[in-house]
Amino acid sequence: MIKFQNEFTRAEAEAIQSEFRRMKDNIYLDHAGTTLYPESLVDAAGQVLKENLFCNPHTCKVTGDIIDQARYRILQHFNTDATEYAVVFTANATAALKLVGECFSFGEDENNSGAFYYCQENHTSVLGMREVVRTNRLYVLTKDEILKNLYNTTNGISEHGINGQGSVGEGDTRKCNSLVVFSAQCNFSGYKMPLETIEAIQKNGLLVLGTQIRGEEDGEDACKDSNFYICLDTASYVASNFLDLRRYKPDFCCISFYKMFGFPSGVGALLVSKRGQAVLNKRFYGGGTINIAMTRLDFHEKRAQFSTRFEDGTLPFLTITSLLEGFRTLERLVPPTLQLKSVQRISAHVHQLAKYCHDSLAALHHTNGAPLIEFYNYDGYDDVALQGGVVTFNVLHDDGSYVGFAEVACIAAVHNVQLRTGCFCNPGACQWFLGLSNADIRKQFEAGHVCSDFTDLVDGLPTGAVRMSFGYMTRASDVDKAVAMIRDCYLTTAAERLRIMERAELPERLRHVSQRLKPQLKRICIYPIKSCGAFEVTSAWQLTSSGFKYDRAWMIVDVNGMAITQKHFTRLCLIRPVVKLEEGILELRFPEMKPAQVPLEIDDVSRAKRIDSSFCQSKVCNDLVEGLDCGEAVGQWLSDCLEASGLRLVRQNAERRTQDGVSKDISLANQAQFLLVNRASVRWLANKVETEKEPLDQTVDRFRGNLILETASAFEENSFEEISIGGVNFKMEGFCTRCQMVCIDQHSGQKTNEPLRTIAREFGGKIRFGIYLSLKEQPAENTLVSCSEEVRIKKQEEHSVEQ
């Protein structure tokens, strides 16, 4: 039984809920984005504005005093005071980080400066500091590389020869300064970094330096004698955790107050330790930050008071007055107890919710036993010290493939559940938890994916995840509803999901996602010359009674009149036929050869025949086929390409005669008129292949399908009875049994072990992949098929489905 232990009393819970009646039946689960403001906070803040005459703090002292009061209150909240920390108001946490990036002094001498170290799992706003820091030595550290310092008590030389100063305090005496940035709580996974690392690094420097990404590797200019400062990204942490600055003393902390209170937005703060104040040097000055500035002389003097020096221009003074109400309201709604502060109770509450959510989701499995959810966290949900109120995950299909997060976003939108999808401005954590290589990320970018779009899958790999995060007003019943939504939508069929999505009006930016659940014709390929390369149709293509026009209308025969195939001539796939409709020719291309050409139509062949072509017969799969020889020139060209003498190109003459004499309209294709390959099934297979990885469409090409379909899940095609593409009806004829032909890379002509090995392993000998289709009715003249047509599927009865 999955339990939820309530942190709040019934009365407290009711008082909290009465503040959020505007939620109605919405379920809000994006507290890592922002928490919600309680009604009484807005009222109280409005009341303060109504009752006071606030004006520009540079003019009136009352306003200035309120602002200073806000500073004291903030410091008090973090268990510290003005003797230890300064509060610099900023626009938000990002602006605070930028200020540190621009102003941190890495050393007097630019050529002998300290380095900038950042954790790979950092917010984009930390990554941006790379572009403004005044050092060209940048290093990235993994979370474990930071944790290594936890138990480092050595004073002095670490393994890379970088020293810390041995003790933390004023008067850092080393030659240069280094800055290390990491998050107190990761906004992607909710992981909380043990804050003991702060002092360990300040005292002893970094035990390992991570990976240098800019600057010369330990170059001449590398300062070997550095003080270490910590910039702790507390934007996510302070929203639902107690940051005790009496106990942990980062040099810089950044805050966005809307994440703590929901209101007001537009104000944040940079908290700077006494030690940090000594190494923050500002260049720019704006109104209010100087003692004097002379216009006709290059002279100015900045204010002595630290905060004032860094607050350029007029502060958002009305907004800042509301902060005091923010603290008051929180303490009223979540009263402190003897043991716990308000924020510590909130911390326990959101952690309980996250654990409850995680455990409920983890209990969900597909009918085949496969898990429904893949979670992204480090240490599970048992320890509130290591995990915050965040659950980040992706949903999986029963074959282990990913459901794109955009689809979950659609489902959530339909259910009035507000959650966040994507990478949450934390690309490093995203890459790490999703296990993506730099090459994967580059490929996703090249495929058109950019931050915060809804391109959720590229070649089956996710570009992001789904995040649910909790606040003090979140209830266990909210979690239940969100979990039920995931369960009901993903332990069912794609068709059912589509019905659910179409139940409500989706926002414009998500509308394309529901389309994705419908089967789509992705590509049409014909193989004009049997066993040679594909010709991919770019627009619509014409149907004949025997299949696609020109599909397998030619073949190559050897001196004995036998059709040759890729089985013996793997390089056949390198012969690329191009149908040039307007010119009436079939052009044959081969690497490093001048192209050859033959006429498309039989009549033209016959005319050419007068010179040197002859009537011939060939056997294709035990059927006798009659054809017309396309002539000496192209025959010689083929012999040159394949280095085999006496090859001839033969154009199929008329209907093919089977051995029993009955004519069958299937050109030279092996079994039926059309081969349909499902890209989703190939993706499933490609993801199972462990070695010899290649781009998905390269694997698709190995299956030499005519119709490349994409359905919501793999192997749906196996249960098709009929499929209609823009009104043309096809009927399922049977499964395609795969031979070693699929091991020929159609792009290089090379033989590989995969994917046959994986097919054999996964299907236990029954090697079938793709289905054969035939036309249900004779096509009318000039019937065209194109990828833009709507695809409709009629499935067989359950019992006859067999994979």
Ligand SMILES: *Cc1c(COP(=O)(O)O)cnc(C)c1O
């Ligand atoms: C939200 C957040 C930020 C940025 O906050 P802004 O208010 O957008 O400036 C930075 N870091 C973390 C960890 C965050 O959660």
